[in-house]
Amino acid sequence: MGGTYVMSLPEEELRREERRLETVLERVEREIEESRVTAGGRKEQLVGGKRELWEDLVYDTDDWFEAAVQLTQQAQELSQHATSYRLAQGRSEHLQRLLSNPYFARFDFRETGSETDEPIYLGTMSIADEETHEVIVYDWRAPVAGMYYDYGPGPASYDAPDGKVTGEMTLKRQFVIRGGKLLAAFDTGVTIGDEMLQRMLGQGADDKMKSIVTTIQREQNRIIRETDHRFVFVQGAAGSGKTSAALQRVAYLLYKYRNYWEPEQVVLFSPNDVFNDYVSNVLPELGEDAIPQTTFYDYVWRRLRHVGDVEHPYDQLEYLLSSPEASDPRREGIRVKASLAFAERIDAYAKTLAERGVVFRSLTRKDKTVFDAAELEAMFYVEFAKQRPPHRLESMKERLLERLKELERKRAVALYRKWLKEPNYLGTEQELKRLGLAKAKKAYAPLREQVAAYAFLDVVGTYRRLLADIDAGGASFPVRAAEWGAIVRDTNDRLDASAALPYEDAVPMLYLLEALHGASRMNRVRHVVVDEAQDYTPLQWAYLRRLFPNAGVTAVGDANQAIHGVELEGGHMASAKAFPAEETVEIRLKKSYRSTRQIVAFASAMLPDAAENEPFERDGPPPDVTVVPEAAGESDFGRLAAERIRKLLAEGSGSIAVVAKTAKAAEDAYRQLAAQGVSASRLTKETKTFPSGIVVLPSYLAKGLEFDAVVVWDAGAGAYARESERKLLYTVCTRALHRLVVLAKGEPSPFLRDVPERLYASSR
Numbered sequence: 001m002g003g004t005y006v007m008s009l010p011e012e013e014l015r016r017e018e019r020r021l022e023t024v025l026e027r028v029e030r031e032i033e034e035s036r037v038t039a040g041g042r043k044e045q046l047v048g049g050k051r052e053l054w055e056d057l058v059y060d061t062d063d064w065f066e067a068a069v070q071l072t073q074q075a076q077e078l079s080q081h082a083t084s085y086r087l088a089q090g091r092s093e094h095l096q097r098l099l100s101n102p103y104f105a106r107f108d109f110r111e112t113g114s115e116t117d118e119p120i121y122l123g124t125m126s127i128a129d130e131e132t133h134e135v136i137v138y139d140w141r142a143p144v145a146g147m148y149y150d151y152g153p154g155p156a157s158y159d160a161p162d163g164k165v166t167g168e169m170t171l172k173r174q175f176v177i178r179g180g181k182l183l184a185a186f187d188t189g190v191t192i193g194d195e196m197l198q199r200m201l202g203q204g205a206d207d208k209m210k211s212i213v214t215t216i217q218r219e220q221n222r223i224i225r226e227t228d229h230r231f232v233f234v235q236g237a238a239g240s241g242k243t244s245a246a247l248q249r250v251a252y253l254l255y256k257y258r259n260y261w262e263p264e265q266v267v268l269f270s271p272n273d274v275f276n277d278y279v280s281n282v283l284p285e286l287g288e289d290a291i292p293q294t295t296f297y298d299y300v301w302r303r304l305r306h307v308g309d310v311e312h313p314y315d316q317l318e319y320l321l322s323s324p325e326a327s328d329p330r331r332e333g334i335r336v337k338a339s340l341a342f343a344e345r346i347d348a349y350a351k352t353l354a355e356r357g358v359v360f361r362s363l364t365r366k367d368k369t370v371f372d373a374a375e376l377e378a379m380f381y382v383e384f385a386k387q388r389p390p391h392r393l394e395s396m397k398e399r400l401l402e403r404l405k406e407l408e409r410k411r412a413v414a415l416y417r418k419w420l421k422e423p424n425y426l427g428t429e430q431e432l433k434r435l436g437l438a439k440a441k442k443a444y445a446p447l448r449e450q451v452a453a454y455a456f457l458d459v460v461g462t463y464r465r466l467l468a469d470i471d472a473g474g475a476s477f478p479v480r481a482a483e484w485g486a487i488v489r490d491t492n493d494r495l496d497a498s499a500a501l502p503y504e505d506a507v508p509m510l511y512l513l514e515a516l517h518g519a520s521r522m523n524r525v526r527h528v529v530v531d532e533a534q535d536y537t538p539l540q541w542a543y544l545r546r547l548f549p550n551a552g553v554t555a556v557g558d559a560n561q562a563i564h565g566v567e568l569e570g571g572h573m574a575s576a577k578a579f580p581a582e583e584t585v586e587i588r589l590k591k592s593y594r595s596t597r598q599i600v601a602f603a604s605a606m607l608p609d610a611a612e613n614e615p616f617e618r619d620g621p622p623p624d625v626t627v628v629p630e631a632a633g634e635s636d637f638g639r640l641a642a643e644r645i646r647k648l649l650a651e652g653s654g655s656i657a658v659v660a661k662t663a664k665a666a667e668d669a670y671r672q673l674a675a676q677g678v679s680a681s682r683l684t685k686e687t688k689t690f691p692s693g694i695v696v697l698p699s700y701l702a703k704g705l706e707f708d709a710v711v712v713w714d715a716g717a718g719a720y721a722r723e724s725e726r727k728l729l730y731t732v733c734t735r736a737l738h739r740l741v742v743l744a745k746g747e748p749s750p751f752l753r754d755v756p757e758r759l760y761a762s763s764r
């Protein structure tokens with residue numbers, strides 16, 4: 001690193017910083033005292049208001065983040081108190097943390113035309129002097145603070161609310177403060193925090209992601225502070241800090257728009273629950289409230305729960321990774337149904353549904369038809385034909401509920417008449433009437449629920465008809481009509497055979513359903529963050545765009561880590577194209593911070609176009625590759641793996657991931673390791689929290705996570721051979737911070753053969 005220098009401070013300067021720290025800590029203590037008083041007062045106001053608040057909440061939805069958004073809506077009217085209590089409470093918790101570490105850096109800035117250097121201290125919250133109101137610690141998100149991340153000593157500038165301010169940075173200093181004690185301080189040169197960054201990156205992996213606030217790099221800062229564009233798309237190498245930057249960005253936006261946005265109005269889509277757990281600490285660590293986190297699957301599942309169970313996307317992936325044939329109709333179907341062309345066909349088809357095509361389902365009670373499909377169809381296409389389809393459905397619902405009421409009443413009267421004649425039914429007429437009505441209501445309750453959930457609409461049937469009827473020809477459609485025919489037959493067979501909706505059909509079905517129902521829109525959501533953005537299909541992007549009409553988007557991903565298992569047309573970051581170009585910015589991150597230089601070089605060599613990936617200067621041993629002969633037995637392989645794991649443990653790796661390609665292979669690995677006396681935990685698609693220690697997991701679940709050491713269970717040609725699996729192997733290898741061990745059975749994967757021998761050590 002040319003020009004970077006680090007030095008500890010002269011004694012006298014160190015004393016000065018220590019005194020300064022004491023002053024700040026005293027100030028924090030007084031603030032804590034004050035905030036206790038305020039929070040106490042607010043709490044009293046709140047207790048009265050709170051009961052009202054909860055009683056007023058109407059959870060007519062069990063979509064939890066819709067509920068969260070609704071909560072905010074209601075809360076706005078009812079609970080000014082709750083909000084200010086929460087703020088005061090949050091503030092006082094945050095202040096407590098500041099007692100341990102009130103700031104992490106300082107720089108001195110001399111504005112052009114001024115004679116004095118102004119010291120600017122940076123922390124996760126701003127602190128002001130109570131008398132002079134002068135800021136003694138700046139929030140890292142304040143405009144002036146941005147200079148810390150963008151410049152080294154020398155000329156510097158920033159955009160203040162009333163224009164650009166230029167000047168010179170005359171000093172740049174970093175602190176390590178823990179438990180209110182100054183442990184270290186360095187003055188830094190050109191790039192910030194190489195010393196600090198080295199320290200951070202040299203540490204072991206945690207079971208929770210940490211904030212990077214003290215060492216944000218310049219190119220990451222650009223992502224964090226970008227507000228000129230509504231849509232920000234980041235393509236970044238593995239370990240380049242995409243997730244970190246995205247979360248810091250959330251904290252930044254919540255700060256910048258604190259008077260306009262509630263945390264509930266920012267939503268994070270992440271790949272799975274474990275990942276959600278893994279990143280859950282970052283915002284609280286930065287003093288912000290957590291934001292709603294969900295997965296796309298979770299969302300789809302909730303929306304379609306009245307239609308049917310939805311296959312888990314990882315089960316779909318298992319299918320793709322395990323089915324050997326290159327051209328089976330399902331594989332083809334997955335590709336086609338992910339395309340924008342298909343979305344457009346659905347839109348066009350949906351328009352014709354006002355005239356024909358909607359399929360209805362008879363509703364029955366005790367095997368007797370209560371509402372007949374033909375009659376329902378006539379309601380939709382004749383009786384209410386003048387209305388728009390969403391209104392028609394609404395009118396039908398009301399009509400059917402009225403009819404149910406009528407049926408209940410009749411049944412109640414019949415029951416009551418019957419009981420009057422039965423000598424052992426005792427009670428006043430009034431009581432029997434009431435009892436009759438209650439019984440009748442109960443009898444019809446399931447039907448009532450079905451009507452309320454539009455179960456009379458046959459979504460699957462309508463979708464099947466769509467598949468049969470859409471115009472599958474034309475240049476823009478990804479397959480020819482004949483192939484489409486095979487896909488449709490295959491889809492129908494699958495829908496007949498299983499109760500769960502294939503994942504590739506679920507999203508198009510939802511798309512269709514929304515066209516009929518009128519889209520459900522999350523109008524209040526201000527910003528949507530999508531991690532692992534390369535794994536969303538063009539059709540899913542089109543859907544998200546519609547779902548959040550008023551939101552900005554931050555999407556971070558890496559085309560080299562796409563794991564669809566099929567090649568998608570337009571590549572994997574085609575997502576940005578669904579957004580208006582003038583409001584969209586694409587940013588690239590090239591530098592990799594997670595892994596040692598040796599691991600980055602090894603993994604990158606598998607990719608045809610990874611020359612872009614630059615490692616951060618941190619060294620470690622070269623990856624260790626071992627090829628086990630095909631003839632070796634299962635126990636030989638298990639023994640070898642166990643041996644490697646013990647070695648890693650002995651060398652100090654705290655977290656070790658044993659990554660197999662599929663869930664099935666992970667099961668085998670787990671069993672074989674157990675037979676060798678290695679006790680590990682399993683990470684499956686059902687796992688909710690990130691396990692520590694030795695973890696066995698399938699490749700695709702390793703996405704976004706990191707471990708001190710990774711053991712690739714089997715990188716043989718039997719496991720990773722298809723072109724679409726190249727990126728999977730790359731993704732797996734890039735999960736390692738310090739150590740990478742690759743085991744291969746028989747013939748090694750062709751992607752391993754792409755790696756020059758000088759980049760690893762082979763052993764047997």
Ligand SMILES: Nc1ncnc2c1ncn2[C@@H]1O[C@H](COP(=O)(O)OP(=O)(O)OP(=O)(O)O)[C@@H](O)[C@H]1O
Nearest residue numbers: 212215216217238239240241242243244593594704
């Ligand atoms: N500026 C930074 N300062 C300190 N650590 C950093 C910085 N940037 C990234 N890191 C560290 O590098 C690792 C990778 O970061 P992160 O998971 O955000 O990368 P990513 O690009 O999302 O990775 P991937 O796509 O491979 O999952 C994390 O341990 C993170 O803390």
